[in-house]
Amino acid sequence: MSKSHVMSFVVGAASVGAGLLLMGVPAPKPSPVEPSPRPAIPERSTPSEAPALDSPAPARSPDLPLESGEEESFSYDPIDLESELIEPVPDVETFFEDFLEEDYHEDLVTLGERLFHDPRLSSDNTLSCASCHDLRYGGIDRAVTATGVNGQIGPINTPTVFNAAFNVLQFWDGRAANLEEQADGPPNAPGEMASNWDEITAKLAKDADLVSQLVKAFPKEDFSNGIDPEHLLTAIGEFERTLITPNSPFDRYLKGDDRAVSREAKEGYQLFKDVGCIECHNGTAVGGGSLQVLGRRRSYFKEHAAGVNLGRFNVTGEDEDRYRFKVPSLRNIALTAPYLHDGTQQSLQDVVRVMGAVQLDVDLSDAQVERLVAFLESLTGEYRGMSLDSIQNIENLPSHEPQTEDSE
Ligand code: HEC
Ligand code: HEC
Known part of the structure; x- marks a missing residue:
């Protein structure tokens, strides 16, 4: 544990870099998680x-x-x-402090990492985000186009999640304004994870361990009436902001x-x-x-x-x-x-x-x-301190801490 930031729970559903929009591209729709304005990344x-x-x-x-x-x-x-x-x-620490201008919120990132790898986000519990964005293989599926639940072949190549935090908009056609809005897509897409937030939050609410992690990440929230998908999206987006190389x-x-x-x-x-x-x-x-x-x-x-x-x-x-x-x-x-x-x-x-x-x-x-x-x-x-070239053979990626540890 390198840091113990006590943080307000509102962490950026940020359109990191909305300020970079070049002319001609219509302003993106506001994100479902209400982004706070943020300075353009570099x-x-x-x-x-x-x-x-x-x-x-x-x-x-x-x-x-x-x-x-x-x-x-x-x-x-x-x-x-x-x-x-x-x-x-x-490095991740500098990115959060200098570019995003927010504290690195470890509990939120840990939760986001867990959700990113959680197959319960798909209808038949077979696909997680990581199934298509394997962090050991450059953040992709190494396929021509993606494969969703029930072997459905998708129409388009899977881009990497590494450094997506720098993208001005998300998706090949830029239809999502930020990482949170993007993450709302695949769980609901019939050709990908083919689920919906009611189904997903019902499954997750039965997992006491996960709920306790949610409480840790959002200490001011009350989860007794169920899980709000916006919290899940916020955590996933925040985890993805650590996926820089x-x-x-x-x-x-x-x-x-x-x-x-x-x-x-x-x-x-x-x-x-x-x-x-x-x-x-x-x-x-x-x-x-x-x-x-x-x-x-x-x-x-x-x-x-x-x-x-x-x-x-x-x-x-x-x-x-x-x-x-x-x-x-x-x-x-x-x-x-x-x-x-x-x-x-x-x-x-x-x-x-x-x-x-x-x-x-x-x-x-x-x-x-x-x-x-x-x-x-x-x-x-x-x-996490290892060249992406060489992490293919590692069974479990090391925890998310080392990046911040060294510099303190
Ligand atoms: C006018 C803007 C533009 C210029 C100039 C340009 N690119 Fe691209 N590049 C793009 C776009 C847009 C794509 C994505 C196209 C697509 O997949 O539909 C792309 C895709 C790529 C990709 C594939 C990325 C991936 O993840 O699939 C590579 C590699 C690449 N460009 C390298 C180059 C190199 C090398 C040059 C110079 C010889 C170059 N580009 C010049 C706009 C440009
Ligand atoms: C079935 C495979 C599949 C699953 C599961 C999946 N993705 Fe993707 N992801 C894709 C494909 C394909 C695209 C490109 C779609 C497009 O641009 O139309 C994409 C695009 C993205 C992008 C945009 C990157 C960029 O450069 O524009 C991000 C970020 C991302 N996915 C994160 C996630 C997260 C987070 C999850 C889990 C909630 C997830 N993905 C689940 C296949 C998948």
Whole structure:
């Protein structure tokens, strides 16, 4: 037990980063748990260079020979942490204190962690959040699209829960304003957990141990008349705010450790800036800060006509939102194949090529792809002090304390 904050029970149902909304995206609906306004997460997450939703891509030429067979040369500029458009992920304690400006409420996080792993959130007690968002495997299910109760195959790829706290909106189409509003979705979705809060709270209310944990997490509340789902959502959201992954090799490099990443990764980062990936994938999460049209420069869906998803258009009905998706975070991206909302891209090499083509109208050479991938691979961070690379084989993840312990 590192901390014993005595806290008011209202902990953030926060739309962390609602302030980051770029123009053109309608204000999200208020969350069912009444978010308190919160400062945008890292101010620098939306650099002025980031494109507005509809700005055409500035034509940048990578200034590199693209002919195959031709010898390519690569170089890179030294890091200037103050002006880079990617910031290191803070540790959990700093995130809560400096960015969320709230105390880390251990009982609430413990409760949220437990609920995240609780299959009673599904109708037949078979699926928990963690079934689809396995924390040992990058926070995903490693499938093309998700599988709900009774083996129902879903329509879309499962994004990671790691670093979702940095997302400006949740879901591929941004239809949830924050983590609490998002967590309200799967338990009620017929194709996912196929339950409802009446059923779930009735099951949980019979569990004395869980109820005592609820009382601990919300000391001012009275649970004698049953459980209010909003408390469950608040706890799950708060737990998810601890799912951030600091200390990747690239972050150590950003902070001045020149030996933390390979030369290829440094060249890859330079390319990432030069060809323009960073216009969309920037900020602390290297993404998550805006919604952008997939196929901005060349059509994506011409070649993927089978499972056309209209993206944000499904939410707003606005033409300009056709094929618009949340720019995913690229943190831990080496672990979260297959890629894109439709799960069509199996390897990082493939998805990087697709991105160059459809978003930037650039046909990347093999050598360029290799370097970009080396950079992306350096973005794998740590959860509870362990690299996400290496926690696959661990039966039980260590408890949630170590992150705060060391620094006290
Ligand atoms: C059946 C598999 C499944 C289950 C169970 C499930 N999820 Fe998900 N999750 C998904 C899929 C698929 C998406 C993307 C859906 C979309 O964008 O339309 C998603 C999206 C999310 C996101 C948004 C991430 C982002 O980048 O936008 C978060 C956060 C999340 N889930 C958390 C949870 C929590 C918390 C639970 C438990 C209450 C849960 N999930 C249960 C499959 C699942
Ligand atoms: C115009 C904005 C934009 C630019 C520029 C851009 N991307 Fe993306 N990127 C997106 C969007 C939006 C998605 C999600 C698309 C989808 O799945 O529907 C995405 C998805 C990805 C993914 C897959 C993420 C996942 O979790 O499945 C990777 C990897 C990626 N981009 C890398 C790159 C690289 C490398 C470049 C530069 C060559 C780049 N992107 C340029 C907007 C952009």
